[in-house]
Amino acid sequence: MSQRSIVIGQHKPKDQKKTLKRLISYLGASKGLLLSVIIASIIATLGGLYGSYAISPLIKIIESGLTGTVTQEVMYQQLFGKLVLLAIVFALEVVAMYYSGRMMVKISQRTVATIRKEMFEHMLRMRVSYHDANAHGDLMSRFTNDLDLVGEGLNTAAASIIINIFTLIGTIIVMFILSPILSVVTLVILPLLSLMSNVIVKRSRIYSKRQQTSLGKLNGYIEESMEGQMVMQLFNHEEQAQQDFGELNQVYRKNSQFAQITSIMIYPLMQNINTISYALIGIVGGYLAIFHGLSVGDLGAYVNMTRTQGKPINEISSQFTTLQSAIASAERIFEFLDWELEPVSEDDVILENVVGDVRFENVVFGYNPSKPVLKDVTFWAKPGQKIAFVGSTGAGKTTITNLISRFYDIDSGKILIDGQDIDTLNRLELRKHIAMVLQDTHLFSGTIMENIRYGNLEATDEECIAAAKLANAHHFIKILEHGYDTEISGDGDDLSQGQKQLLNIARAAVANPSILILDEATSSIDTRTERLIEKGMDSIMEGRTTFVIAHRLSTVRNANAIIVLENGQIVERGDHDDLMKQNGRYASLYTGQTELS
Template identity: 35%
Template structure:
């Protein structure tokens, strides 16, 4: 399948992206000034080389001609003799040369000239090496700051933004796009500065030698600019598609890896491969088109350069024959013309590289420009042992106009355990997200001991909570490190006590290295239930004031559930607890059971009272334990 480039996906503002990228170089402007100064000296030494070599050629040609002429005559006498013999063309040619009849090549002068040229080229190369090293420092320092800003931005983005973007695409922006942008800066910054200085320096030397030939050389410049602009305009949409498709391929691969068991269980390997092939085909097509189209810049520039070279050679030959220029000057001018077209070709080739970097820059800046979560006001602080929670006429919607929580009011006394039940989509997990300020309420207030949590620093607020989710998350590290993650500086004794309280200590000690066994989310040495037990144990060292258990026992068997229930009972003592559960057996002992439906609290009470009411909770309870499997 051939991918079609959507014109809406093309780069929106290459100039703006380049300008904003250059702004990241401002802290390095002192080094940039030094780099430019070094390059000016380097380019000056480089462009003087052909002129010096032209003088060496004149010395050689003058010596060869002088050797063939009779000694004792002057150059003026030889030229006058040729004119008297009617050989005006030869006389004009010799008039441009500094020769002495009867004297051959001045080897001393030739040696000094060649040594001067060699010295200029060596100095130019050394200075270019030094400038390249400085540019590498400038670019890497700028890339470091950009990565730091992107990382800080991700930390400040609301959960809604992260939930609405594929993780693979986000990772591609942070890795592939930033790498592409820094490589673009690394390759283009040096060449752009060097090429611009070279164009100015070479053009100055060309004008010094012959302004007439300079006009001939400049004929191709407008053609080069027009052709480069046309090619770049055609290539740019494909560069934008290339890096967008790169993110989509990364997202597809990431999803396939993390969900490979589900894909295999449902026999969806073919569908997964087809999805990957679709995005990979789009990426391959975009890369091919962008590279092919942009790759035509160099052949076009080479053709124009050769045309200019032929014109200069023809006109230069005529001027030598007419005695208007020396052989050495023509030689130098031909070198300059070739060198003049080279930086122009490099600037042309930089267009495609800059376009690719601009496409990545726009993706990075889209992330940096994303709306941040509301900043903390630090207007209030929670009491040292704050535990009472109150929801006061709370309304919330993920999508404007589609409320998930509707005018919710709920009061939880300090030390109470509140169970939240209800059918899927009732708003149970949303309630927890609002309590932790993962999302902000649309209206109303959530208070902890009469303090509006919207006025409390998020870190301070979340530091009062212990949270165990249905989805286990373990990082690559030892078992002890994963349990200690809940509390900075937790000791081994704290870790082992937490494991014993959770009933997972015996299992851990059966592992090859015990508490020092390295595990991860993808670890196959422990079961899903054991992973969840470790995440539950993680909450113990934190010693939270308010505990949230979101389907925390959903992945454990009945026997393990009993052990976890005992551990949770111990952990909840003296703390306010929120338990979200579909398995109603886990919340029978809760002080208050809140039944939610369509974003509202429809019932509240303890287990016995709610069963007697015969309402929504009773229906859920009967459906679950009668074996009907029904669910509202």
């Protein structure tokens, strides 16, 4: 595979007990319902046990009638009474099982809703670096597939295991009461059942983890391909994409296949062992009935109990596969929830009124600490100044703006905002004073008015309209059928790239920031629209400290200072005239470009 390496790795679960314990802790909010489920499960278990045991008194009644111990009339009366009681018990069992099942659905859905809420809240506060390092498809897989499996595990597997454990314990107790000797024979076979179940469950656990991991990679690639479909078609990359997808699909198929095989194997294997056990009990039980006084009724009840005893073991073994899948998925979810959040402390300083004095002093930073992107960068921006960054791709321009917004923390040096070390500032409060307009536009589902108000949720309609006028977006909005109430969906697919960028600028304007960051804000629009934006931008930038990154150097001519970056270092600084006189890197870029106005 040319672009990514795909391996069926040994994805062993890290800590099953810890994951299960953490998952169970979410059930604490449903203690009352869980207790009622346990009580209902006990009632259902007792009903099932009585149904299996009832064959003994029924046979004894028939036996007493056939031997003349009681009259035929009395026998029929006793049989009728026992059958009525059995019907009542069965009815109670059905009601109890229905109730426990229904309540487990409620508990599982409540639990999954709580986890989903925590995940979304966590995602909103996660460090930007985690979003950069993980495919969105894999993150979505944790929200969808993994949560679904956790819900299924709690809903079906957990409820089934609870009932079947009670059934197994109760069955063993009744079996000892009926015949201790036969019970000893049965218990000799149980370790074999347990050993086989344990071996298969361990394998199932490994494959379940692999299955979910490979599904996340597959979903990530599908999402990436959907987003980049036009690029794929443009460069005739379809064949390579099919090959890459085929390899990912095969990995998922193999992992899913192995997980399903272990799930399929466990039931027939246990069933065959139970059949052997059933035959052995029949032989020993027949011997005891003939030579040691075991009644036919008790033998019949015991044999029936043997079948009952095998059923919960089979069910537990079968549901354990589902439960293991749920635990493997929960492990991925908790891994997500354990990703570090952006740190916010009560001791952080909150700047009430930011004037926009920004200083970098000997700043060193790298997304990977061993590979610095910025090297000993020092510059300053006085309040209200417009500072432009130019340089080759990868020089560190966008990195600087990310550091000002404190999306990342520096490795060494200092960044000062109004004389205050940025490391001591509350990053959430700091961002209230900063607005960014990026090259990649992003709009949200809702009306145009709501998208503009996204920059300041307390802004009035009049303030949003004023911001749109400032950004020169008002004209095109008014000619839309529903104006500011026009619904946007699919990230504004019905709008042109320029129109979307105008809305982004209006959104930044309504935020009324002290610091404005424009990162290639006009790179994706035509020259005519660019002139419209620049007119509005001049008004927006007035009185604000503004940092501009632009690939068209004509847009930065009027900057108070132009900083030229190369390989993470500042190589030149000055206004346009000064830099042109120096005849250095900036002059070379400016005179050599083709997009001059």
